[in-house]
Amino acid sequence: MLAKRIIPCLDVHEGRVVKGVRFVDLKDAGEPVEQARFYERAGADELVFLDISASAEGRKTMLDIVRRASEEVFMPFTIGGGISSLDDIRRLLKAGADKVSLNTAAVEDPGLISRAAARFGSQCVTIAVDARRTGPNEWEAWIYGGRKPSGRNAVEWVRRAEELGAGEVLLTSMDRDGTAGGYDIELTRTVCRAVNVPVIASGGAGTPEDIFRVLTEGEAQAALAAGALHYRRYSVSEIKSYLGKRGVPVRTSADGD
């Protein structure tokens, strides 16, 4: 049976992790590859590096991080933030990334999704959607890192992105993001039922119970967490052990970790 995935997200600004693991014995806690290695050892299933610098210099640095990560970390990782062309995608995949996540550029030019899927395969094209609630059972997709409304209904946009060839959805609830008050279950379930590609739920993870709920009631295939993991409130293995006890299929390593 396919295991539910637990995915730490590392926010990277100009080559340094700005929201990452705190209070741990890392030689350099701001070093993205070091943090990736930490999470590999901890039993994370995948990693997301989110480039929040949104500058040419930041993107070049990200490419270097991807190259170094692929030399040392043998697990899947996704790169997001500021990716706007087939050339950007090609460079990242060639450097060793497994997937790229597209947001603003895809909203402004949906054809980018189909071109990327045709050229590199749907499996590496993740559509990232930042959704903000506008009413009962209604959400709008926001762009530019959550600074600008796109005018698009989030659920319809996800469905359209799937038609165009996106192979996965990274769905963030802007209303819940950073609150540690639990995922938006209704949003997640609505999107999961609207598409047939895997959905990663994001925004609001505070406790293992929150993650349990979004993977069961929310019907998500994976849960992204940032703060809940980085500030060491919970470890990946604590979360997985909690989920396992409640009957959610999770990957545990053979050595019993």
Next chain:
Amino acid sequence: MKKLAIIDYGMGNLRSVQKAIERLGGKAEILTRPEELLKFSGVVLPGVGSFPAAAERLRENQWIEPIREAAVRRPFLGICLGLQLFFESSEEGEAAEGLGLLKGGVTRFPAGVRIPHMGWNRLKLKRSHPIFDGIGNGEYVYFVHSYYPAPADPAVTAATTDYGIEFASAVAKDNLVGVQFHPEKSQAVGLRILENFLKMTKILPRDNF
């Protein structure tokens, strides 16, 4: 020094495979031209993306015959799309011809499961094979694919995985080993499988029994 060839036919993700081999103490060269394939002790055919596009690239770059020859004479590992290309055809593009190293085709997952099959799933070992030395039954490995191999001869299936149906997630016959998952992305379990392959090529010494 003995080396592994990683075939570069423009279908992605070669670097991760190369780095994993190097991590294990082996040496691997990314090969863009087919002429010298037999100089290597073993061959990896990686790949992600679409079967018809991949089949076309192999043909255009004249890889077909050298691969067929190397597959008889050297340990030969297909990963993901590389494994799918071992077969004769795929539902992904009916007109596209695979390498035909194994009889059978490649089939799309049935309705009722999310596609792609993406994430960590378990191996059910069907028989012992050196590629699975030290690998326990039920280990998790990382998958990302929408189509699965359907060998005509069930005897080539070395491991299966459940996803809506039970499909062949690893095949082996003579020199050929094919894995539908990504060992280079499957952490310790995946590295052990690649290490086993390096031992099959004798790039790494075999264990003493």
